[in-house]
Amino acid sequence: xxxxxxxxxxxxxxxxxxxxxxxxxxxxxxxxxxxxxxxxxxxxxxxxxxxxxxxxxxxxxxxxxxxxxxxxxxxxxxxxxxxxxxxxxxxxxxxxxxxxxxxxxxxxxxxxxxxxxxxxxxxxxxxxxxxxxxxxxxxxxxxxxxxxxxxxxxxxxxxxxxxxxxxxxxxxxxxxxxxxxxxxxxxxxxxxxxxxxxxxxxxxxxxxxxxxxxxxxxxxxxxxxxxxxxxxxxxxxxxxxxxxxxxxxxxxxxxxxxxxxxxxxxxxxxxxxxxxxxxxxxxxxxxxxxxxxxxxxxxxxxxxxxxxxxxxxxxxxxxxxxxxxxxxxxxxxxxxxxxxxxxxxxxxxxxxxxxxxxxx
Amino acid sequence: xxxxxxxxxxxxxxxxxxxxxxxxxxxxxxxxxxxxxxxxxxxxxxxxxxxxxxxxxxxxxxxxxxxxxxxxxxxxxxxxxxxxxxxxxxxxxxxxxxxxxxxxxxxxxxxxxxxxxxxxxxx
Numbered sequence: 001x002x003x004x005x006x007x008x009x010x011x012x013x014x015x016x017x018x019x020x021x022x023x024x025x026x027x028x029x030x031x032x033x034x035x036x037x038x039x040x041x042x043x044x045x046x047x048x049x050x051x052x053x054x055x056x057x058x059x060x061x062x063x064x065x066x067x068x069x070x071x072x073x074x075x076x077x078x079x080x081x082x083x084x085x086x087x088x089x090x091x092x093x094x095x096x097x098x099x100x101x102x103x104x105x106x107x108x109x110x111x112x113x114x115x116x117x118x119x120x121x122x123x124x125x126x127x128x129x130x131x132x133x134x135x136x137x138x139x140x141x142x143x144x145x146x147x148x149x150x151x152x153x154x155x156x157x158x159x160x161x162x163x164x165x166x167x168x169x170x171x172x173x174x175x176x177x178x179x180x181x182x183x184x185x186x187x188x189x190x191x192x193x194x195x196x197x198x199x200x201x202x203x204x205x206x207x208x209x210x211x212x213x214x215x216x217x218x219x220x221x222x223x224x225x226x227x228x229x230x231x232x233x234x235x236x237x238x239x240x241x242x243x244x245x246x247x248x249x250x251x252x253x254x255x256x257x258x259x260x261x262x263x264x265x266x267x268x269x270x271x272x273x274x275x276x277x278x279x280x281x282x283x284x285x286x287x288x289x290x291x292x293x294x295x296x297x298x299x300x301x302x303x304x305x306x307x308x309x310x311x312x313x314x315x316x317x318x319x320x321x322x323x324x325x326x327x328x329x330x331x332x333x334x335x336x337x338x339x340x341x342x343x344x345x346x347x348x349x350x351x352x353x354x355x356x357x358x359x360x
Numbered sequence: 361x362x363x364x365x366x367x368x369x370x371x372x373x374x375x376x377x378x379x380x381x382x383x384x385x386x387x388x389x390x391x392x393x394x395x396x397x398x399x400x401x402x403x404x405x406x407x408x409x410x411x412x413x414x415x416x417x418x419x420x421x422x423x424x425x426x427x428x429x430x431x432x433x434x435x436x437x438x439x440x441x442x443x444x445x446x447x448x449x450x451x452x453x454x455x456x457x458x459x460x461x462x463x464x465x466x467x468x469x470x471x472x473x474x475x476x477x478x479x480x481x482x483x
Contacts, residue, residue, distance in 0.1 A: 047466060047467060211433035229410075326436065327436075
């Protein structure tokens with residue numbers, strides 16, 4: 001008899017929102033090994049994105065349904081670097097506000113998903129109720145709940161009004177006490193602590209080895225955050241930011257990073273609202289792009305990199321996306337060995353896996 | 361970029377660079393088809409909040425040395441390049457994002473439009 005059983009986990013599984021497969025080696029109730037399989041959702045996005053650089057900004061937004069605006073923003077940022085244009089402070093700050101709004105929706109979804117995975121339905125519903133408030137806000141501003149389509153190469157497609165900015169402020173005033181209450185629950189709640197503490201450990205050494213990013217690496221004591229590179233609005237005067245990180249490396253640490261970042265996102269949006277002034281929202285760009293450029297943003301799940309090489313025509317030579325999930329999900333193979341089989345679901349969900357981003 | 365880099369030099373240069381920079385975080389490995397039988401291979405790193413890269417030109421039939429022992433995450437990046445461009449890394453196979461019924465090496469130029477074969481479940 002072999003030492004362990006092979007248990008397929010996915011591609012269709014109640015804990016997964018999207019399809020991927022974990023091939024677990026299990027001895028008794030303990031997982032001793034894991035192997036990953038992807039590609040169930042591969043759409044050839046890198047090929048499609050290279051077809052017409054003008055349409056790419058809209059297609060890039062469709063790579064992922066959770067961090068869609070980050071994809072659109074990083075693509076525009078990359079092309080702006082290639083064109084050598086500097087966009088206005090107003091456009092930078094509006095992008096910052098919308099990116100932080102999307103961080104709120106993404107983190108609240110991930111937190112709700114963790115609560116649901118451990119069977120804490122009540123907390124799941126509370127996270128999703130507050131998330132709905134942010135979803136309705138972004139819908140009122142952009143006209144879309146998922147795809148905002150607000151960006152253009154050189155700034156924004158259209159300006160936001162004073163009333164919309166006041167709406168952001170009023171909505172945050174209403175939601176912030178609820179976020180603080182949720183933060184208090186996540187910090188103190190005995191159920192969450194018992195289910196998440198010491199589970200799915202990712203040591204600092206493994207986090208470096210697997211090149212993890214975002215809350216997954218910040219939960220293991222690595223203060224990596226692309227926002228420290230001061231891109232876009234994060235580098236403007238009056239915007240202060242310090243990365244949140246926890247040393248423990250378990251599911252609870254990753255959850256706490258997200259929870260604290262929800263509160264931090266509200267603060268960043270308020271800072272941006274305080275700095276925003278009237279001014280141009282778009283800088284014109286001329287001609288087809290030529291050359292190559294990188295762009296990086298801190299998406300909710302971590303660093304999102306775009307590399308674009310253009311040849312002076314409307315078609316791009318190459319566009320490469322390095323999404324955060326591509327490095328965070330493989331790190332599961334370091335987190336899962338030694339855990340109980342019943343904990344695999346919550347460990348997987350704690351890295352906030354996004355298969356749309358990974359498969360592309 | 362100059363002419364092709366001998367495959368053995370790639371690993372040595374990367375080792376030297378990572379030692380010098382105290383193991384910067386590997387962001388990604390990017391392949392680009394130069395359409396003359398060679399490929400650009402770009403290793404991007406994050407070091408002290410700055411993005412830096414190491415660039416190589418390789419021939420299509422070169423067998424490259426994997427850096428998965430330096431960075432565990434490199435295994436999936438290299439497997440993706442095998443899938444998308446058909447390049448070779450020692451000890452690794454594709455099948456990360458594409459299966460055997462998918463169009464093979466879809467990002468190698470000129471890009472061929474192929475019909476995906478329908479796979480019927482076993483009776």
